[in-house]
Amino acid sequence: MLAELSPALIAEVELAAKLLTTRQHICILTGAGISAESGIPTFRDNQTGLWENYAVEDLATPEAFTRDPKLVWSWYQWRRQLVADKTPNPAHTALAQWQYHTQSSHQSLTLITQNVDDLHEQAGSTVTHLHGNLWRNRCSQCKTAYQDQSRGSYHSKDTINFDDTLMTCPHCDSYIRPDIVWFGEALPVHAWQTAEDAAANCEVFISIGTSSLVYPAAGLAQLAKQNGAKIIEINPNPTPNTIVNITLAEKAGVIMPLLIQKITAL
Ligand code: NAD
Ligand code: ZN
Numbered sequence: 001m002l003a004e005l006s007p008a009l010i011a012e013v014e015l016a017a018k019l020l021t022t023r024q025h026i027c028i029l030t031g032a033g034i035s036a037e038s039g040i041p042t043f044r045d046n047q048t049g050l051w052e053n054y055a056v057e058d059l060a061t062p063e064a065f066t067r068d069p070k071l072v073w074s075w076y077q078w079r080r081q082l083v084a085d086k087t088p089n090p091a092h093t094a095l096a097q098w099q100y101h102t103q104s105s106h107q108s109l110t111l112i113t114q115n116v117d118d119l120h121e122q123a124g125s126t127v128t129h130l131h132g133n134l135w136r137n138r139c140s141q142c143k144t145a146y147q148d149q150s151r152g153s154y155h156s157k158d159t160i161n162f163d164d165t166l167m168t169c170p171h172c173d174s175y176i177r178p179d180i181v182w183f184g185e186a187l188p189v190h191a192w193q194t195a196e197d198a199a200a201n202c203e204v205f206i207s208i209g210t211s212s213l214v215y216p217a218a219g220l221a222q223l224a225k226q227n228g229a230k231i232i233e234i235n236p237n238p239t240p241n242t243i244v245n246i247t248l249a250e251k252a253g254v255i256m257p258l259l260i261q262k263i264t265a266l
Helices: 007-021 062-067 069-083 090-102 119-123 189-201 219-226 252-265
Strands: 025-030 108-113 132-139 176-180 204-208 230-234 246-248
Touching (some): 069 132
Parallel strands (some): 025 204, 230 246
């Protein structure tokens, strides 16, 4: 693996590792790119098959659900099927190992994700979800969590029903929707507070696999920078982020194991 990386990139990884071992408070934000190597498409990838003629922005909004709930529900049921058998890749695993390692050190590491999959949890991490959870449902009106009584816990993908028939709320008869933050909707208050506190108080902010286009999450790196943090970005494609101090332009699944190996060896 090392042989494939340029000496310049390896030097940047070493620089990042040194910085990270000498700082106490670390905040990490992950996006769809960290799950790409597990086989989950990002929003920048073109949709395939049945859905290739739809733009994500026309499906993941409250307006789309009001206009055509069946269409939006079917798209989410399809995405759930796509994600159901996916497992963590070396980037998720390395992050979980680092988080475990910091429990017995002086460092604090806060992991925030924009992802709605559960690959960080599967790898063993504790993570704050800014955009909700693909495996939960709730009422579109009264917001009550929806649990399919015949199938047990709504938290578990093992028991989720992939049927694309619309379901209604037992309390108010409105349609059930995925418990996900759609474009134009507010973020969960507690999760956002955790993210803002961690970003404002960190000494290093690491952005992994995010296009830095979707606000307010994209503003977290700026908040960290304003408060004196150094910014590290891990993304094979350049982003519009001009505040980055160290760019590691490679796949997260390649960089993260190497970075964590260097951090834990120092
Ligand atoms: P995005 O789709 O806008 O951008 C993905 C970024 O990942 C791109 O910049 C791309 O260059 C980078 N990338 C691709 N492969 C990579 C790899 N192997 N390693 C590192 N980086 C890689 O995603 P976003 O910034 O997270 O924002 C879009 C929204 O999409 C979020 O709100 C998120 O909830 C949602 N989303 C989530 C999932 C998921 O849960 N897995 C999947 C698709 C979209
Ligand atoms: Zn209801």
